Amino acid sequence: MRYIIVGTGNISNTYVAALQKLSGSELVGAVSRAGRPLRMAPALPVWSDLAEVDREFDAVILATPNGLHHEGAVQAAALGKHVLTEKPLDISRAAMDNMIAACASAKVVLAVCYQRRxxxxxxxxxxxxxxxxxxxxxxxxxxxxxxxxxxxxxxxxxxxxxxxxxxxxxxxxxxxxxxxxxxxxxxxxxxxxxxxxxxxxxxxxxxxxxxxxxxxxxxxxxxxxxxxxxxxxxxxxxxxxxxxxxxxxxxxxxxxxxxxxxxxxxxxxxxxxxxxxxAVTDTTAHETIIRDFEAAVRTGSEPLASxxxxxxxxxxxxxxxxxxxxxxxxxx
Incomplete structure (x- = not known):
């Protein structure tokens, strides 16, 4: 699977490191409103909006602040892309309902990185x-x-x-x-x-x-x-x-x-x-979450943290x- 990371702050480093260890997963770029590159993958392209991405990708990883998760999920769903979001799902009932409904309507997987599971x-x-x-x-x-x-x-x-x-x-x-x-x-x-x-x-x-x-x-x-x-x-x-x-x-x-x-x-x-x-330096649990997410996309199974x-x-x-x-x- 090919990924775009939305958000290039500190938590994005964990996902970059995890993806680099998974042979079947590829990070193709990032989205940053401020145009900030990924610290651990500075050569990858960065776009200011998900709609501007001109490379093929299958899913997004949302690494934005909590209250912005619904924005990325709804936009990704409209593009037919699967969504793995950093915790929490979002911070309000309305936002959570919107992102769940958008992903269900688009028939894309929406999962959350609650890796302690x-x-x-x-x-x-x-x-x-x-x-x-x-x-x-x-x-x-x-x-x-x-x-x-x-x-x-x-x-x-x-x-x-x-x-x-x-x-x-x-x-x-x-x-x-x-x-x-x-x-x-x-x-x-x-x-x-x-x-x-x-x-x-x-x-x-x-x-x-x-x-x-x-x-x-x-x-x-x-x-x-x-x-x-x-x-x-x-x-x-x-x-x-x-x-x-x-x-x-x-x-x-x-x-x-x-x-x-x-x-x-x-x-x-x-x-x-x-x-x-x-800071998360041990990416083992994140790797497991990503593998589980990809299995859900591939087989239609429920993600570990739906x-x-x-x-x-x-x-x-x-x-x-x-x-x-x-x-x-x-x-x-």
Whole structure:
């Protein structure tokens, strides 16, 4: 498959590196409104708009800021091109609906790079959940306490804004972890949250907590932060009638479930944790997502992170923002 990357900021480097390792995939150019070349492939042509691309290509990778994903997806669909977008799907319900509808109408694949779903341990837990192997689950607690300095937020005028980033750590840094949460447990029936801004000059929150109530009685908690210096590994603790387990950065690090052997994959070695930096140098998981995306195009199978599935993650985050009882950061 031949790709155009839309957006040439930092995250584009990860996709360039991943594509360079895949023999059946070819990057043929990029789109940048500012005319900025790809840092890792400076010889490739750059166009200012997708409509101007004069090379043959099959799909786009959207590496633009969160709130612009729908624009690239709708334009690509109109050209009959498949779409793989950086997370999240987008930041509003209307935008997500528009891009899903456009891609469905054009009969092109729309998938999201929620690469943490490729973790073997996450996949093992997902299968056990589908089999209802744990019995009743009564608690699931996610902590994503990361750290970013002020320079990070000053590096782009859109960072930490509602209009483009879509919020703070819930929508940006922790959405990968929240995606695993919704992939496992779906949406709650009630959300209550507290959001605050403690360590940065920015528009959205930099720390918050949410309390989730599920229809089956499960109580969930989510904490997301970019103010928790120096930054900590993300962990998810799950408590069930058969025992408990913990995932730390997508690896099973504690297991005490009656009658079920620990399914941890000791060979899994994905190195990006996100605790202190957004830079991704290990492209293994992105390569897997791209291969999965190409298989979906080729066979008509559902992508690992389909648009409809990824939409649940943004939906939960939007509910967290809408149900902030403090109302100190004025979420839209």
């Amino acid at each position: 490729t973790s073997p341990d996450n996949q093992s837990i997902k299968k056990l959940l589908q089999q209802q192997a744990f019995g009743k689950i009564f608690a699931a607690d996610l902590s994503a306490k990361f750290y970013r300095d002020q320079a990070y937020y000053d590096s782009g005028v859109y960072r930490g804004t509602w209009a483009i980033d879509g919020g703070g750590p819930f929508m940006q840094q922790a959405c990968h972890n929240i995606d695993i949460y919704t992939w496992f447990f779906g949406l709650p029936k009630k959300v209550t949250s507290l959001l605050g801004r403690f360590a940065h000059e920015m528009e959205a929150e930099d720390h918050g907590a949410a309390l989730l109530q599920y229809a089956n009685g499960m109580i969930g908690t989510l904490v997301a932060s970019t103010a928790a210096r120096p930054g900590f590994a993300a962990h998810l603790e799950v408590h069930t009638e058969k025992g408990s387990f913990t995932l730390t950065d997508d690896r099973i690090t504690f297991w005490d479930i009656a009658g079920i052997s620990n399914p941890a994959d000791t060979q899994f070695n994905y190195t990006h944790d996100g605790a202190t930096s957004a 648009a409809e599935s990824a939409r649940l993650t943004t939906e939960l985050i939007l509910q967290i923002y809408a149900n902030d009882i403090a109302q100190t950061v004025h979420a839209p």
